[in-house]
Amino acid sequence: MARNILVVGELVGGQPTPTTLELVSGAAGLAAGGNVSVTLLGTGATAAAAACGGAGTAYASDDAGYDTFRAEQWLPAVEAALDQANPDLVLISQSTPGRELGPRLAHRRNTAVAMDCTSIVDEGGAFKATRPAFGGNAVATYGFATTPAMATVRAKSFEIAGGAGPSSTVALPGAGESRTNVTGHEQVVAEGLQITDASVVVSGGRGLGAAEGFEMVEALANAIGSDKAAVGASRAAVDLGWYPPSQQVGLTGKVVTPNVYFAIAISGASQHLAGCSGSKVIVAVNRDADANIFNVAKYGIVGDYKTIVPAIIEELKKG
Amino acid sequence: MHLVVCAKQIPDPETPPSAFRIDSATNKVVPAQGIAPVLSQFDGIAAEAALRIKEANAGSKVTVISLGADSAAAAIKQVLAMGADEGVLLNDPAFEDGDSYTTAKTLASAIKKLGDVDAVFCGRQAADWDMGQVGLLIAEELGWPVSIIAKSVGQDASGLTIQRVVDDGFENVAMPLPGVVTVSNEFGEPRYPKLPQIMAAAKKTVTQWKTDDLGLAASEVGAAGSRLKLEKLSTPPRGVAVEIMPGDTPAEQAAALVAKLRADHVI
Numbered sequence A: 001m002a003r004n005i006l007v008v009g010e011l012v013g014g015q016p017t018p019t020t021l022e023l024v025s026g027a028a029g030l031a032a033g034g035n036v037s038v039t040l041l042g043t044g045a046t047a048a049a050a051a052c053g054g055a056g057t058a059y060a061s062d063d064a065g066y067d068t069f070r071a072e073q074w075l076p077a078v079e080a081a082l083d084q085a086n087p088d089l090v091l092i093s094q095s096t097p098g099r100e101l102g103p104r105l106a107h108r109r110n111t112a113v114a115m116d117c118t119s120i121v122d123e124g125g126a127f128k129a130t131r132p133a134f135g136g137n138a139v140a141t142y143g144f145a146t147t148p149a150m151a152t153v154r155a156k157s158f159e160i161a162g163g164a165g166p167s168s169t170v171a172l173p174g175a176g177e178s179r180t181n182v183t184g185h186e187q188v189v190a191e192g193l194q195i196t197d198a199s200v201v202v203s204g205g206r207g208l209g210a211a212e213g214f215e216m217v218e219a220l221a222n223a224i225g226s227d228k229a230a231v232g233a234s235r236a237a238v239d240l241g242w243y244p245p246s247q248q249v250g251l252t253g254k255v256v257t258p259n260v261y262f263a264i265a266i267s268g269a270s271q272h273l274a275g276c277s278g279s280k281v282i283v284a285v286n287r288d289a290d291a292n293i294f295n296v297a298k299y300g301i302v303g304d305y306k307t308i309v310p311a312i313i314e315e316l317k318k319g
Numbered sequence B: 001m002h003l004v005v006c007a008k009q010i011p012d013p014e015t016p017p018s019a020f021r022i023d024s025a026t027n028k029v030v031p032a033q034g035i036a037p038v039l040s041q042f043d044g045i046a047a048e049a050a051l052r053i054k055e056a057n058a059g060s061k062v063t064v065i066s067l068g069a070d071s072a073a074a075a076i077k078q079v080l081a082m083g084a085d086e087g088v089l090l091n092d093p094a095f096e097d098g099d100s101y102t103t104a105k106t107l108a109s110a111i112k113k114l115g116d117v118d119a120v121f122c123g124r125q126a127a128d129w130d131m132g133q134v135g136l137l138i139a140e141e142l143g144w145p146v147s148i149i150a151k152s153v154g155q156d157a158s159g160l161t162i163q164r165v166v167d168d169g170f171e172n173v174a175m176p177l178p179g180v181v182t183v184s185n186e187f188g189e190p191r192y193p194k195l196p197q198i199m200a201a202a203k204k205t206v207t208q209w210k211t212d213d214l215g216l217a218a219s220e221v222g223a224a225g226s227r228l229k230l231e232k233l234s235t236p237p238r239g240v241a242v243e244i245m246p247g248d249t250p251a252e253q254a255a256a257l258v259a260k261l262r263a264d265h266v267i
């Protein structure tokens, strides 16, 4: 059955985010000949639409008033796109904008949204959304009693397939009013390679014992290569103030899917694993042989990170 | 000011995966033996945020509302012990097995019934289902502004000043009142009630409201009113068997590890 699917896109630096492109590709796979459309809001939106391979229609506004995300400005624009695209399914990124847009948009359209989904399938004409629950201890699959079905979707849940961009672009209205006002923004994400893009993520946990422990974690990332490896942290380490929240891996942090994930002095709580279990290889360094991290790691070293990590760095230097 | 805290009782999220069980016939979590349910951690932090606003504004009061069964009174008592003034339990079999929408609709009806509320504080998400919707949906139900995932909540003449956690750092938001704010763990630890406060809270009566008290129909709440239908709940497949690196010294173990990673072509 042909299904119409609308993707609520996001821009960074005038380009669609990787998750936007993943969702458009995912939508193209689910549409079965129906229309795939994408909304883009902010400076460069109309030009950025061309990058959305797999979408037939773009709904765009280049109004710079949308550059800073305020849900109350985005919602009327996205609703205007919904009115025209008449989708059976709406896909939204599980991101700062998406976390807020999903529930509010669903409420305004008298329907429901499933949050933080990892898979969406069409089961004989009905969309089903699957997501982790109970901190990753469970997997829940939902159906929808109302239409359109809506889901916010985790990064890397769909592969980018590319293809031709939209053949038509429909202009959306410019930004209106918002009751909440953004009065400041502090960027604290580490410069350079992001943990969500890195092919190797080296994360430290509470077992490091002190903020200084991260120096050793960073040294390991550097030994692997600053173009390949980025540094993450468990929530316990972030809560202790040892590392910034932007680097937190897990359910309430970032989801990472590197080739190698190093968990250094991290116990492997389900909420942490929710953010790294999609890694190709997990390496655990922990002095407790019974730590849960060893239930998901491919390779493990049981021992004190203070002696193990320098040894790994030495070994890498041998080339 | 009249501040409302929405608080949920949940199975302890620190339950080890080995003790976590699902009844696949009912799609429900089987309570783990000997592990008591807890106040969802983010809700305790939301209560802390509300109490600090209360303390900065003489004559203010905090009402804590929970939707849940009889046992959820314990979550209310915990927030009362922290310093909240009144507790309301929304307790009706008709409320059971709802979704985020029916939960928010029911809570919003209770907030409307209280009448004079200036601000609602919720946790960023309930630490069981992790949906992160209820605060936003309460705001939509009430037609109020909302700001989510707060790290700090202050005040100025025009409303609340919120610093919230966003993907690339922090953002400062000014929000007029009445409004809704959801609070994250970056806010910091909630206060720990002392014994006399716990005893005083134990003596307080918790108001109980049912569907009728809220002017709602049974068809609008709980499973009957829900829009998102849970069809399957299962435990994820458990991972691979770990290979512990051989060697008597860190150097030998490190050499074994690096050789494995190179053979896998992942570094």
Ligand SMILES: Cc1cc2nc3c(=O)[nH]c(=O)nc-3n(C[C@H](O)[C@H](O)[C@H](O)COP(=O)(O)OP(=O)(O)OC[C@H]3O[C@@H](n4cnc5c(N)ncnc54)[C@H](O)[C@@H]3O)c2cc1C
Binding pocket: A135, A204, A205, A206, A207, A208, A233, A234, A235, A236, A237, A248, A249, A250, A251, A252, A253, A254, A264, A265, A266, A267, A268, A269, A270, A271, A272, A275, A285, A286, A287, A288, A291, A303, A304, A305, A306, B013, B014, B041, B126, B127
């Ligand atoms: C709703 C909710 C959401 C959450 N979201 C997240 C999230 O997004 N991300 C997250 O990480 N957590 C999250 N948590 C918290 C999670 O449950 C754990 O508490 C947390 O992940 C523990 O962090 P940790 O592994 O660093 O610390 P711990 O559990 O304390 O583990 C420390 C480990 O270090 C080891 N160790 C100690 N010293 C050494 C040494 N010298 N050498 C080697 N090993 C050593 C110990 O054996 C232990 O295994 C969440 C919790 C809840 C309830």
